[in-house]
Structure formats: C-alpha cells, structure tokens
Amino acid sequence: MNLRLCIAASLWACLHPGAANAQHLWWDRGGQEDATCLYGEVTVLATSPHIYYCGANWHPGEPAGGYCGIQHNSRRERRTIFSIWDTSPTLHPRVTEADPATVHNRFGGEGEGGHTHMIWPWKEGETFRFFVRKEAGPEPGTIAARYYVFDPNRDGWRHSATIVSPTGGKASVGTIGGGLNSFLENFAGRDKEIPKLAIYRLWLGPDPAHLKCLTKARGDGTWGRLRDGFFLAEGAPARLDELYRSLEPRYGKAVVAAKGKGKDVGPISDRPLPAGLVRELDHLPRAAAVGGQPAPAR
Template sequence: MNKKTFLSALLAIGLFATHALAQAPAVELPGFAAYADPAEENVEISYNKGVVNWTGNGNTVNFYFHAATAGSLKVVLLAKADADSKVSVSVNGIEKIVSIPNSNEYTNIPVLQTNIKKPGFYCVVLKGVEKKGNVYADVKAVALSGTATKEIQFNPKPWRRAASVHLNYPVPEGKNVEWFYGEIKVPEGEDKLGTYFMSCGFHRGYFGMQVNSPVERRIIFSVWDAGGEPEERSKVKYEDQVVMLAKGDSVDASGFGGEGTGGHSHWVYNWKAGETYRFLMHSVPAGNTTTYTAYFYVPEHREWKLIASFRAPKDGKYMGHLYSFLENFSFENGHLGRKGYFGNHWIKTNSGEWIELTKAKFSNDATAKAKDRLDFGGGAENGWFYLWNSGFKPANAQYGDLFERPATGTPPVIELPKF
C-alpha cells in the first residue's frame, strides 16, 4: 500500500468512526413509566401493558426524558386501538396529529422529527383527539432515535415514584442523644398527595407528617422490629417485635410490614401548608431494649401531644443516625414537584446539654443512585434546610454534599404534659 492509499484508508476509517459515534442507538420510553395529567383518570398506566383503557381526553399522557446531547430527534409511537382513532403528539414545541389503526398488534407509527437545540428535560405529550371505538390508543412505548438520543436518560422501570432525599445530621462524638427536636414547614402548593415529610428519623424509626388523600393528613411515628424481616410481621419472632407501651388519644397503632416490619402509629390531623410544625423524640435505654416516644406539638391547643411509645428489642442504645427525609410514595403523581423545609433541629444529651444541629449531609435513595430519576436536590436557605424532588428539573445537590444553616443559639422550650 502506498502512502496516498494508506492516508485515504485512515481518513475513511476516521469518518466511519465519527459517523458511528454520532448515530446513537434508538431507545424506547416504556408505557408503564408514563404519567397522566391532571390525574390518572379515564386512563390506566399498567405495569404489564403500558398505557391502556384510555377512554377520556380530559387529560394528557406524558413521557419524560433528559437529553444530554443536542441533535436530531425522531419520534415513533408503538400503539394500537380497537377502532380507528387520532392522537395529538407534541414535543419540543412541535405538534402532530397521527392516526392509530384498528389492530390487535402494536404498530410502529412515525410521528415527527425535531431538533433538540440544548440539553435538558423534555416531554412527549399525547392527547386524545378522536376515536371510533372505546379507547384512543393503547401505547406500549414511545421510540426515539437520532443524534439527540446519545446518553439520553429516562426511567426504564415501572417504579414511578420520585427519588427520596435525606438530610443526615452529624452529632458530636461521645454525645448520647436522649432527646431529638425538629421542625417542618411545607410551602403552599408543595404538599402534593402521596408525600411524607419526615422530621426526626433515627436508627430504629422515623417521625413526621404525611399527605394521605385529598381529605386526610397524618402525623406518623414508626419503629422497626429487630431481625431484619423484609415483608411479613407474622414471621417475626416475638422477642424481635417492637411492643407498644402507650399511645395518645385518637392515635391508631398497629404492626406494619412491606418495608421491613415494626410498630406503626398515626394521628389523623389536618396540618396546613405554610405553617411550622414541631416534633420531639425521646429515647430511654434499659438493658438490651430502648423505649422510643414521640410527641407532636398541636398549635391549636398550644401543647404537646403524645403520639406513641414503643419498646424496641435488641437495642439498648440512645438515638443514632439522626436524619430527615422527603418521600413521594404514590406512583400516579411521581412527576409533580415537592419541597419541604426542615430546621431548628436540636438534641439534648442524657446529661442535659442542648446541642444545635446546624450541619446536614445530603443523601438519596436507590432510584437516584441508579439514575432512574435525576430531578432532586436540597440545600440551605432563609435559615432552613430544604429538600425537593420531582418536577423534572436539574438536580442541585449530589450525594454527600454538606449544607449548613446559621445557628439560632436558642434551644426549644419543652413543657410536656404530666400524667
């Protein structure tokens, strides 16, 4: 091979490699990871079948992704219908109406091509336009191809909850945490259904407030059993079970399973966004057990209310691993943003010393670690720590980030009811 031929061969190889790298593989956004807005009504997002039973056009069906690379993007629906129908598809400011054929099999239906100009979160939005049968479409997936799919991110799993995020509070070495105090304030509009704002967590349990339904909110306190049983409390040996010692008036208490097992208590209370709520934990070790007691300050009554007291076996320690967290536990609205403020956390040691907790280390759960979701974060502002998740906006914190808030220097005044 002469020199000219050799150089030509190298150039051809280089051009081929560049072309191959530019052509990112096609991806499929699965139907089971979609969300319906404003609510999952007249449509079902099925774990096995994707988008099915789509009978109404009062909502949209949305597929979210994050484009890491600018470039071309081609959109194809994998869909079918029980009779001819039409569906609107929009992304990146472009909208097309496509026909869904009557078929028993899923069909590849080309929709549109657009140019993604900058990296960021995008959404493919489907809306029913016309139908002759019962449904607008069953959608198995939205297929994307083109150079913009290079390093694309989307949720490939039917786990449609947002990533859980945590604030971990360092405690000075050698200090025994007998009391743990904290406050929560949820901004108006951030109190979405299916959200748990947890103020005072520790190595055996957690204590906070939750949005359970449009008409019910709860104060929740739980303590885990020993033994490590992941699901069924009936399998937990008696000597490993948490025992309830007391509970407050109108508080419901029982065992729980499904996320580990243990003792659960809750009080139905209509807490309000924009208000500040106070939480207090107490721990008393005795032998190889520890009694954990939770109190909630009821502002309307201007007094502390006992939620519950549990004795935890195979423990015998004061509280450790202190933390707060924000959790979205509902699948249907895992795309809606949530934010909570956590602050004024203090501990009181077994020797009576109050210590203010002004630093917090950020962490997140397996959903974030697997990069199934990228929309989460936290920080410190206006004298509070804060956590947020969902909303499909860029993360502003990474695992291990350390936040700090200004000290108030004034420990809480606690006057517990006497029995």
C-alpha cells in the same frame, strides 16, 4: 389511602434510602454518639398527595431503628407517623401508651415493627414541631421511646405514643443516631412534576437542656438551604424555579445544591432552643396506658 399501603410506603422509604422517588438530608451529628433526645421542625411550603415528609429517621436498617414525620395521604387526609422496627425477628416493640386519637398496630413487608399514626391536619406554611425521647423502659432490658407533637389548636404538646423495645443487647435500641436523616418521599411515584418543598431543622442531645442544633448536612436529589434551614424538594425544574422566586420575598433566596450525592451548601446558623421550650420538653404530659398495664418484655 389504604392503611397497609401507607405503612408499606413509609417503611419502603426508610429501608431504601436510595429510592428514586426520595430526596434526603444526611445530618452531621457533631460527634454525638449517645443522644437520647431529638427535637425537630418541618415546614412544608408546597405539597401534593402521596408525599411523606420524614422529620427524622434514626438508625436506619439497625435494630429498633425508627422514624417520624408527617404524611400527605390524599386530598382529604393528612397524618403524623411514629414507628420503630423490631429489635430482632423474635424481639418486638409494643405500644404501651397512646393518645386517644392514635392508631397503633404492627407493620410487615419490608421489615417488621410497631406503627403508630394520628390524623393530623397540618398546613402549608405552618411549622410542624415534634420531640422524641428515649429512656429506660418499664422492665429491665427495655427502652421506651416517646413521641410528642405540638398541637397549635391546643397551644400545647400531645403525647402521641410510647413504643417500648427489648434491647437484645443492641446499642442502637437506646440511642437516636446512626445514619440520621430526613427525607421527602413520593411514595406513589405520581405527579413528580408538581412542586413539593419542605424546610427541616433538628436538635439532638442527651436531654432537653443539652439539645444542640445540627448545623451541617449533606443531601441527594433536590436540596439546599432556605431561611436558615435545609430544604428538600421535588418537581419539574422550571416549576421549582418559579416556586423559589415566589418564596423569596418571605423566605429569602434558595441556595440549591449542585446535583450529586453529598454536595455541600454550607452550614445553617446554630440556633439554641428558647429556655421556655426547654422547660416544656422536660415536663411533658403522658398519655394513658394502652390496654391497662403493659405486658412483660419478651
């Protein structure tokens, strides 16, 4: 798929949370207002091309809001995406560190900001794991947001990119919060009858040692609980019912929310992260600087 179209489609989903082609989970952050770390898991169980599975979308519509997740672009390509919007029309983010496989540039159209992605051949039934951490940036008045993905082929974490944003005095730049949500977006608006389904889980906190499992969420579209996580789905009702039945032996019975925004299906279990994973998240590798030393903040 054309890169510009992919970026525009992903940005449309983030800026238009009521879009007809998307289903959303709106997470209860449990009172966390100053979180700077986010660990997440997305398990896609059914898919088709032109679907974006956004693992997390923080501070949507606010200065330096951002999002990350996995995308099924075409029958031949899948990728992971990490992007952050501008702080203001004159304060722009920049990519300062990146994996050799990461593509990075600016996006425009429905808002503007910094975009990164890596070709990432994720698989159905395999859990995609990601981690975002915000810290003080390399210059005064900046915040660095680092995006990591777990590579099962290397059995280790990869630092996909760091995006540095000028704060501009805006509180949203330094935290991960706001209207925190996850979504499933059919950005081409095609093949809506074909079943797609993904399970989402998020952990939020001020540092890896204090990441807390988010156990409550509300949704819109087709959503519910499955295998102690929240799921989002798209597809013809009869075909989704068939999918739920086929998944039941391994994943248990799906609890599907009644139609209507904000309906409740109850919480999922509080699942503390294993101590070994916490240690990994606190000692992650760093990718090489982009183009030598980062440029001064605007």
